[in-house]
Amino acid sequence: MDIRLSNRVMAVAPSATMAMTAKAAELKARGVNVIAFAAGQPDFDTPDNVKEQAIAALRAGDTKYPSPVSGTPKLREAIRGYFERFSGLNYAPSQICATVGAKDALHLGFAALLNPGDEVIIPAPYWVSYPDQVRLCDGKPVIVTPAKGLKITADELEAAITSRTRVVVLNSPSNPSGAVYSRAELEALAGVMRKTDGVVVFADEIYHRLLLTGEPYVSFAARDGMYERTLTINGVSKTYAMTGWRLGFAAGPEPLIKAMAKLQGQTTSGPTSFVQTASVEALTGDQKAVDEMLVAFKRRGKLMADGLNALPGVTCEQPGGAFYCFPDVSGTFAKLGVNDADGFSELALERAHVATVSGVAFGAPTHARLSFATSDADIVEGLRRIGEMLR
Ligand SMILES: Cc1ncc(COP(=O)(O)O)c(C=O)c1O
Structure with a gap:
């Protein structure tokens, strides 16, 4: 056949x-x-303290369906504290969804927001999965290539926004370029976003602890007026050398988080039970x-x-x-x-x-x-x- x-x-x-x-x-x-x-x-x-926690969780019978789908209360509390400590962001546990890697968080976010033909602005160079995930959700990737260097300017962002724009993706530090947006550059981009209505920013901050310059990290959602419209995406893969464990998370406006959890309930059922337990150790234990x-x-x-x-x-x-x-x-x-x-x-x-x-x-x-x-x-x-x- x-x-x-x-x-x-x-x-x-x-x-x-x-x-x-x-x-x-x-x-x-x-x-x-x-x-x-x-x-x-x-x-x-992966650090030994995290591995040991996973082994202990397995031995303790932490092998059933994870509940709730958006992540165990302990994990979401750990993620809440992690955002506060390392990103300067205050989220309630109800604004947090743990996912099967950050990749899944991005996909759930696009699936929750996009209708056919909706546009998603993706600055180039971009992480390979963004445009394809947008296409998978029937959206239209709009690639914005900076005229100079590896980061887009506020003017370039503004010129790309149309009435069909639903999401803007910002990835800093960037995969593939390693480029990091400065506080001033993020402020300028936030200024453009403040002029728009109903456009959500996906701030993919999965490399935020791997800053090579020694400067403190600047989260996009902490810019004036951006908290209400930003989905902040992160995870344990890169920071804790846990790429195979498949645990990511997203935090943002509650209605969006709830919609993502609803989708997750019909797809993966959430991240693996004992990985959630071990990830609490990664996020809150010895750094x-x-x-x-x-x-x-x-x-x-x-x-x-x-x-x-x-x-x-x-x-x-x-x-x-x-x-x-x-x-x-x-x-x-x-x-x-x-x-x-x-x-x-x-x-x-x-x-x-x-x-x-x-x-x-x-x-x-x-x-x-x-x-x-x-x-x-x-x-x-x-x-x-x-x-x-x-x-
Ligand atoms: C920019 C960026 N976002 C998201 C991901 C996905 O990470 P995860 O392993 O948590 O799915 C990656 C992994 O390569 C990445 O580079």
């Missing part, structure tokens, strides 16, 4: 970052020594592991950005947050005989055995993403190999 797939699923692209990781794994399995700069996750292990990870990311970010800037045809801004460098590699295209970053990433893998992710999937065909969630030695060796390929 012919399996006829829906238009919805046919309109969605497979995840480019996962595709590159799979390609690199295939080469590795054939015995090739591949330097992996493609992964979107910390190379550290030493986060501090140690940050020290390493600060050192490696500089090592990688400086190394990239020393390569012919490559320029890279110092990353402000997360664990990504996002160099402009367009100066190498003529030499390599390629048209865009897809060509660059393909050759880097085939010739230099270095896995990067092309910026094409992020809406930036002149750039490539290199993750420094890997050892210092690998950063030095990977850049040496790319350098050899370019010379």
Whole structure:
């Protein structure tokens, strides 16, 4: 029988970052020594105190359906305290929904707000899943590419807003660019939002603890008048090296949170029971592991950005947050005989055995993403190999 797939699923692209990781794994399995700069996750292990809590929860029989669907009272209380402590945001537990990763929080948010043809403004470069999630919810992604640099200006945001705009996505620190919006830049964007009616901001702040500049984090919802219209998205994946545990969360206006929980009740039933218990420990327990990870990311970010800037045809801004460098590699295209970053990433893998992710999937065909969630030695060796390929 012919399996006829829906238009919805046919309109969605497979995840480019996962595709590159799979390609690199295939080469590795054939015995090739591949330097992996493609992964979107910390190379550290989940802290022991969190693991121990999960084991204890399992032993205690914490294995039944989680209840309520939006997260256990203990977890939502922990998330409430976490927002207060690290984001300067005061949410009531009823304004919080725990989800199966931040990815699920974003999807539930789009599903709860979008009607067919509704527009979602997504600044480029963007995290790969935003446009596809919007399409999955019958919305229309509106990509805004900054005329200069890696961040959009208030004027660029204002020019993109129409009567069909329902959501604006802001991701700072950014995946893929590592760029961080300053307080002044966020104030200017908030100024534009204040002039609109019924437009919600999705502030994806999943990298907010991985700030490499030493400056305090500025949450978008804390800007004047933004609390009432912002869905703040976060999770344990990046901060606590817990990508496989699948726990994220969102906080915002109660009617939106309730709608997301209703959808969750008909889809996943919420995050895994004992993962919720262990995540309380991550969010409220010893934060030493986060501090140690940050020290390493600060050192490696500089090592990688400086190394990239020393390569012919490559320029890279110092990353402000997360664990990504996002160099402009367009100066190498003529030499390599390629048209865009897809060509660059393909050759880097085939010739230099270095896995990067092309910026094409992020809406930036002149750039490539290199993750420094890997050892210092690998950063030095990977850049040496790319350098050899370019010379
Ligand atoms: C910007 C951004 N948002 C959300 C996510 C999803 O994170 P999670 O693992 O919590 O689903 C990622 C993961 O790569 C990300 O980079």
